[in-house]
Amino acid sequence: MPLSRRAALAGGCAALAAPFVAAAPARAGVSLVLYAAQHQQVVDLVNQAFTTASGIGVRVHLGEAPAIANQLATEGAHSPADIYFTENSPELTLLDERGLLAPVAPSTLAQVPARWSASSGHWLGVLARDSVLAYNPRRIAPAALPASLLDLARPAWRGRVAFAPTDADTLPLIGALAALHGTAAGLAWLKGMRDNARLYDDDEGVMAAVERGAAACGLANAYYWCRLASGKGEARTVSRLHRFAPGDVGNLINVSGAAVLRSSRLQPAAQRYLAFLVSARMQAALAASRVDFEYPLRPGVAANRMLAPWDSLRPPALTVGAIGDDRLAARLLRQAGLV
Amino acid sequence: MPPALAVAAAIGPLLVLLPILATLADALGAGWSSVRALLFRSLVGELLVHTLLLMAACMLAAGVLGLAWGWLVERTELPGRRLWAVLAAAPLAIPPFVAGYAWVSVASVFEGFLGAWLVVTLTYTPLVYLPVAAALRGLDPALEETAMALGLGRWRVFLRVVLPQLRPALLGGMLLVALDTLVEFGAFALLRYRTFTTTIYAEYRTGFNGQAASVLAFVLLLLCLGCLALEFAVRGRARYARVGLGTRRRPERLRLGRWRVPALAVLAIPLAAGLVLPLATVLYWTTQHAAAAVSPAAVGWGRLLAATWSSLSLACLGSGLTVLLALPLGYLAARRPGRLATLLERAAFLAMGAPGIVVALALGGLAVRHARVFYQSTELLLAAYAILFLPLAVVAVRAALEQVQRALEDVARSLGQGGWALAWRVVLPLAGPGLGAAAALVFVSVSTELTATLLLAPIGTRTLATEIWADTATLAFAAAAPYAAVMTMLSLFSTWLLARRLLAAGAA
Numbered sequence: 001m002p003l004s005r006r007a008a009l010a011g012g013c014a015a016l017a018a019p020f021v022a023a024a025p026a027r028a029g030v031s032l033v034l035y036a037a038q039h040q041q042v043v044d045l046v047n048q049a050f051t052t053a054s055g056i057g058v059r060v061h062l063g064e065a066p067a068i069a070n071q072l073a074t075e076g077a078h079s080p081a082d083i084y085f086t087e088n089s090p091e092l093t094l095l096d097e098r099g100l101l102a103p104v105a106p107s108t109l110a111q112v113p114a115r116w117s118a119s120s121g122h123w124l125g126v127l128a129r130d131s132v133l134a135y136n137p138r139r140i141a142p143a144a145l146p147a148s149l150l151d152l153a154r155p156a157w158r159g160r161v162a163f164a165p166t167d168a169d170t171l172p173l174i175g176a177l178a179a180l181h182g183t184a185a186g187l188a189w190l191k192g193m194r195d196n197a198r199l200y201d202d203d204e205g206v207m208a209a210v211e212r213g214a215a216a217c218g219l220a221n222a223y224y225w226c227r228l229a230s231g232k233g234e235a236r237t238v239s240r241l242h243r244f245a246p247g248d249v250g251n252l253i254n255v256s257g258a259a260v261l262r263s264s265r266l267q268p269a270a271q272r273y274l275a276f277l278v279s280a281r282m283q284a285a286l287a288a289s290r291v292d293f294e295y296p297l298r299p300g301v302a303a304n305r306m307l308a309p310w311d312s313l314r315p316p317a318l319t320v321g322a323i324g325d326d327r328l329a330a331r332l333l334r335q336a337g338l339v
Numbered sequence: 340m341p342p343a344l345a346v347a348a349a350i351g352p353l354l355v356l357l358p359i360l361a362t363l364a365d366a367l368g369a370g371w372s373s374v375r376a377l378l379f380r381s382l383v384g385e386l387l388v389h390t391l392l393l394m395a396a397c398m399l400a401a402g403v404l405g406l407a408w409g410w411l412v413e414r415t416e417l418p419g420r421r422l423w424a425v426l427a428a429a430p431l432a433i434p435p436f437v438a439g440y441a442w443v444s445v446a447s448v449f450e451g452f453l454g455a456w457l458v459v460t461l462t463y464t465p466l467v468y469l470p471v472a473a474a475l476r477g478l479d480p481a482l483e484e485t486a487m488a489l490g491l492g493r494w495r496v497f498l499r500v501v502l503p504q505l506r507p508a509l510l511g512g513m514l515l516v517a518l519d520t521l522v523e524f525g526a527f528a529l530l531r532y533r534t535f536t537t538t539i540y541a542e543y544r545t546g547f548n549g550q551a552a553s554v555l556a557f558v559l560l561l562l563c564l565g566c567l568a569l570e571f572a573v574r575g576r577a578r579y580a581r582v583g584l585g586t587r588r589r590p591e592r593l594r595l596g597r598w599r600v601p602a603l604a605v606l607a608i609p610l611a612a613g614l615v616l617p618l619a620t621v622l623y624w625t626t627q628h629a630a631a632a633v634s635p636a637a638v639g640w641g642r643l644l645a646a647t648w649s650s651l652s653l654a655c656l657g658s659g660l661t662v663l664l665a666l667p668l669g670y671l672a673a674r675r676p677g678r679l680a681t682l683l684e685r686a687a688f689l690a691m692g693a694p695g696i697v698v699a700l701a702l703g704g705l706a707v708r709h710a711r712v713f714y715q716s717t718e719l720l721l722a723a724y725a726i727l728f729l730p731l732a733v734v735a736v737r738a739a740l741e742q743v744q745r746a747l748e749d750v751a752r753s754l755g756q757g758g759w760a761l762a763w764r765v766v767l768p769l770a771g772p773g774l775g776a777a778a779a780l781v782f783v784s785v786s787t788e789l790t791a792t793l794l795l796a797p798i799g800t801r802t803l804a805t806e807i808w809a810d811t812a813t814l815a816f817a818a819a820a821p822y823a824a825v826m827t828m829l830s831l832f833s834t835w836l837l838a839r840r841l842l843a844a845g846a847a
Binding site: 065168202208334 | 551707711715817
């Protein structure tokens with residue numbers, strides 16, 4: 001027998017004994033707990049720089065935005081989290097409504113234009129992404145693309161559009177739609193999309209489907225096109241981006257924001273983290289990185305060159321508060337039979 | 340029977356029942372009218388079609404392929420059949436979500452049904468091949484020879500004599516494939532094919548209605564338990580006994596002649612797709628340092644080592660706990676068979692029908708509401724592993740204990756050894772290698788587990804599986820490659836160790 005019985009026995013015993021000898025991970029010094037619904041690559045980039053600059057460690061719990069917001073709401077005052085950093089603002093609005101967020105230091109809020117942070121001053125706008133319609137020129141001519149997001153729910157688009165109803169980025173879009181055109185119009189649009197769209201689990205799926213031509217066009221953030229194009233090489237990327245008519249709801253800008261939890265016992269360190277997020281150095285590093293394709297909200301920091309110029313964007317006239325807190329959006333999704 | 344043994348044996352099965360009952364309570368708790376609203380909607384219908392279609396296609400393909408492999412390896416003069424016999428089992432060592440990652444990164448045409456079907460079929464065909472090959476080996480060729488003597492041609496003999504005898508093995512294997520199709524999450528999420536598991540995850544992500552997720556989980560549980568019940572029925576009922584004395588002779592192997600090349604292709608092509616392609620793709624991506632695909636923070640051995648270490652230590656702890664829970668149950672089943680043992684063993688086997696996503700959501704929900712101490716703790720994640728892999732451990736532990744001669748235990752008792760001394764000085768050394776194999780099996784399974792790890796990993800814990808997930812979900816294929824390479828190596832190495840042991844044991 002090649003594996004001796006005694007060796008196997010020793011192995012078996014070692015496996016059995018492991019629960020009693022394995023040490024808990026060492027925790028030295030102050031360390032913040034960050035609940036993050038941002039991309040892991042971005043979070044790692046920030047945390048590494050923050051720890052180097054401040055000597056404060058950061059432990060991360062990663063997840064999808066609405067699930068984490070829900071988790072924070074359930075945990076309430078007992079939450080182990082000090083900071084929440086997310087891709088979309090409505091969950092921050094939800095947590096603010098529940099009274100779970102601490103005021104952000106005014107000096108930090110002053111670093112970004114006030115329209116991108118909460119009017120209550122309880123969360124901070126950090127980065128922004130723009131919603132677009134990606135299309136495959138082999139499947140559809142640019143001239144045939146719609147002027148408004150609302151057009152996509154018309155029968156003419158049946159089977160031609162890809163959509164990710166459960167992606168965290170879709171909820172703010174529905175919230176914006178309901179805020180601009182009313183709840184009934186929002187529901188009608190979703191029902192139209194249920195009939196028309198090829199459904200995917202997330203924006204990455206939508207972008208990949210458009211790229212290979214499984215759908216003529218698809219709704220997603222420009223972020224995912226940049227990711228695809230930078231992986232594949234811009235020259236080899238088939239799909240292109242279309243923007244709706246100026247002011248159309250489909251041109252919504254999603255704000256990625258951060259907040260300090262009121263229950264945190266490390267308020268100064270947590271505030272320092274927020275200030276670091278919008279510091280000139282970090283914002284420039286994020287914009288220059290090849291993993292994040294978001295616009296820095298701090299004025300004067302140049303965005304990634306793969307993105308359309310910030311000044312060229314024509315978003316709808318909505319404040320970040322008007323988009324709501326995702327609850328209406330989730331209800332409409334359910335009513336429309338999309339989840 | 341010592342009551343302590345019965346109590347100890349019951350812990351595992353009770354743990355298995357916990358998430359199943361919690362899901363049931365969550366789904367049905369809010370009253371029938373809301374259940375009906377959540378159950379009878381177009382989404383559930385769509386998911387049923389998606390899931391059942393895929394399940395049927397995979398069962399069929401794996402059934403045909405597994406049967407062909409078994410027959411070719413056992414009954415024909417296939418060149419290199421010894422090697423093929425081992426290789427045909429090897430795809431099981433590739434975690435399906437790594438295979439999914441490989442296919443989706445090769446070309447996006449594999450997204451959707453095609454990729455999902457390929458990955459499941461190629462990974463799980465061994466589940467049909469292994470029992471079919473074993474059954475073929477056990478058949479008495481005399482029956483076939485008699486049939487031929489009575490005038491049946493080769494095809495007729497196969498259809499009317501061989502195939503009916505293979506039915507329990509074939510159907511049992513196909514039902515296992517069906518079960519694995521139902522519970523798979525990672526591969527389908529990466530290949531973007533919507534099934535019950537991926538939609539339950541989506542419901543959890545949108546996070547505002549726990550009951551909707553529980554109702555879907557409940558439907559999925561019913562499907563899984565249905566498969567499991569069928570599998571029990573197929574294996575339990577059908578038996579083909581051989582009456583008669585003497586050694587049966589070896590069956591004559593069919594000469595393949597000009598069919599040799601097509602026969603080789605039947606084995607080589609699926610194995611190349613199921614084994615070589617994922618390995619080659621992972622290797623290819625490890626050499627691609629496209630700047631965008633590798634995130635700056637991901638570069639470096641530090642994170643790779645940290646993730647490997649978490650995976651290894653979780654797998655160590657997980658397999659230790661699982662085997663510990665399986666020991667009294669396996670002992671009870673091997674030494675004191677009876678109603679209680681059967682009941683407890685069956686309850687433990689229910690875990691085979693409990694998808695990782697259902698177990699993880701149920702445990703997480705229970706902890707946050709009723710047991711805050713365990714919330715986001717390593718212990719909770721270990722409990723999920725113990726639930727998911729208890730059936731595996733029980734089978735292996737029981738087999739190990741059954742190989743210990745009872746007479747030796749009786750002798751020890753007659754010499755005055757009892758209780759712990761007996762267990763420690765007689766049973767454990769004798770059953771040691773088998774128990775080690777049980778621990779190793781669970782170890783491999785835990786180290787490649789994705790779903791429960793993703794949902795229940797404590798704050799700051801990142802494993803190989805969660806790192807692959809984070810990168811692949813954002814299309815950063817090259818960044819995921821080093822983690823996928825380490826995981827695949829771990830899995831292949833452990834499988835090789837196990838296979839070597841089993842082959843050696845078979846030869847002895």
